[in-house]
Amino acid sequence: MNIAQLREDTPGCKEKTHFNNAGAALPPAPVLKAMQHYLQEEALNGGYETAARNAEYVDCFYGAAAAMLNTKAANIAFTSSATNSFARALSCIPFQQGDVVVIANEDYSSNQLAFLSLQQRFGIQLLRAASLPAGGVDVADMEKLIRQHRPRLVSLTHIPTNTGLIQPVAAIGKICRELDILYLLDACQSVGQMPLDVEEIGCDFLCATMRKFLRGPRGAGFLYVSDRILERNWFPLYIDMYGATWTEKDSFQPEAGAKRFQDWEQSYALLAGSYEAIQYALDIGLDKIAARNKALCKSLRDGLQQIPRIHLLDKGAKQSSIITMSIEDADPQWLMMTLRERDINTSVSSRVGALIDFDSKGVKSALRLSPHYYNTEEETQLLLSALAEILKK
Known part of the structure; x- marks a missing residue:
């Protein structure tokens, strides 16, 4: 997969670091x-x-x-x-x-x-x-x-x-x-x-x-x-x-x-x-897309687990390119907006959209990250660094 070419095909990659593909991905x-x-x-x-x-x-x-x-x-x-x-x-x-x-x-x-x-x-x-x-x-x-x-x-x-x-x-x-x-x-x-x-x-x-x-x-x-x-x-x-x-x-x-x-x-x-x-x-090939997404999400999940105050919420024997988390003593909506100020797009899932699941997890909302194949390892590190810096304050 030629990531450089895929990103060249995607005008939005020049403007934003986009981790909201489960909401609306950047079109090529x-x-x-x-x-x-x-x-x-x-x-x-x-x-x-x-x-x-x-x-x-x-x-x-x-x-x-x-x-x-x-x-x-x-x-x-x-x-x-x-x-x-x-x-x-x-x-x-x-x-x-x-x-x-x-x-x-x-x-x-x-x-x-x-x-x-x-x-x-x-x-x-x-x-x-x-x-x-x-x-x-x-x-x-x-x-x-x-x-x-x-x-x-x-x-x-x-x-x-x-x-x-x-x-x-x-x-x-x-x-x-x-x-x-x-x-x-x-x-x-x-x-x-x-x-x-x-x-x-x-x-x-x-x-x-x-x-x-x-x-x-x-x-x-x-x-x-x-x-x-x-x-x-x-x-x-x-x-x-x-x-x-x-x-x-x-x-x-x-x-x-x-x-x-x-x-x-x-x-x-x-x-x-x-x-x-x-x-x-x-x-591109959906098999290749799935494999690329799996690798990106593993790297991102591993990095998130190292950041204090972040608690990953996802369960299941098989996990997808949607990553949800709660943040100790922080509002996910505030965190989403703070990241957006740095040109990093994420989203928030709320209880009204997941009443049974969120009640079982004891949360009212969650920050949602959704990488896709055109995201890069450098963008993953940028997001992790931004989260660590913001949550230290």
């Missing part, structure tokens, strides 16, 4: 150029006309996303975010009162809220599998709940946004496939950070965003939908004329593939940037 030049060129063409030629002229290029997005997940282009829908993808997937499931949904304590807060809303409005029963003392979902307990209750849906967040653990998603997928249970995976923090294979994972839906480790634009995401969902002719509750054809006065026909989950109105400039971001990651 091809992503910026694709969006700028597309918007410029729209301004000169019109939106519809530009879409028609660039249809073949824009359509490359679906093939690239499919290649990244080991699936087909027909199984991919372009959306505005991972949360939007999640909602569209949920809306196609014909929930009935009393249906059981099994999730984990560590699942993303927006997903927890979606299920709580379904519980209040439609009377579903929400069950959370236990967590292991060492961190992460207890697979045995989740399997017990699945076998006992035969839920309508199992949902899991691959890498929780508030903690660095990697959930054993393929082990859960195997159980769901054996029992013919629907399986929804939130991969918003894992896509672009490591290789993903939907066949190996065994999920029916996979939700992703572009702005995080894929280094794509904000306001863009995608949804993977399995063949068995498409073959059941399920479609989102609020389908529009992009996803279906109005065939008779009181009937319609959904699109054959996952595009039935898309809307007519979408940002083609963001779609173009998203294609370039995925292709950029594929050209």
Whole structure:
């Protein structure tokens, strides 16, 4: 991996030391150029006309996303975010009162809220599998709940946004496939950070965003939908004329593939940037990206453990490129802002986004660091030195 070239491709590297890739990564030049060129063409030629002229290029997005997940282009829908993808997937499931949904304590807060809303409005029963003392979902307990209750849906967040653990998603997928249970995976923090294979994972839906480790634009995401969902002719509750054809006065026909989950109105400039971001990651190689991230995070975690007053919060047998910590007698928000004054970007996770996890850890907020492959060892040392200096005061 040519780190110097990757950083040359990334204009933001000249301005900031960016350790907030789990929030929004710095995009590479091809992503910026694709969006700028597309918007410029729209301004000169019109939106519809530009879409028609660039249809073949824009359509490359679906093939690239499919290649990244080991699936087909027909199984991919372009959306505005991972949360939007999640909602569209949920809306196609014909929930009935009393249906059981099994999730984990560590699942993303927006997903927890979606299920709580379904519980209040439609009377579903929400069950959370236990967590292991060492961190992460207890697979045995989740399997017990699945076998006992035969839920309508199992949902899991691959890498929780508030903690660095990697959930054993393929082990859960195997159980769901054996029992013919629907399986929804939130991969918003894992896509672009490591290789993903939907066949190996065994999920029916996979939700992703572009702005995080894929280094794509904000306001863009995608949804993977399995063949068995498409073959059941399920479609989102609020389908529009992009996803279906109005065939008779009181009937319609959904699109054959996952595009039935898309809307007519979408940002083609963001779609173009998203294609370039995925292709950029594929050209580097997700195996290489994962290995580089693992090395960077080990160095950073080792260094953080040497700084007084810092307490690492992450658990789990496997850990990701998200590192969270509490700071003795210091507010993480203050520390984030102090680092920002030195042109070092980090972020803060709060209890409202991780209520169960943070209560179990006895913290109200945490400083979150999220390195990515274009970060350097020198930047790691810069961050560690800044933290040590600030916390001495």
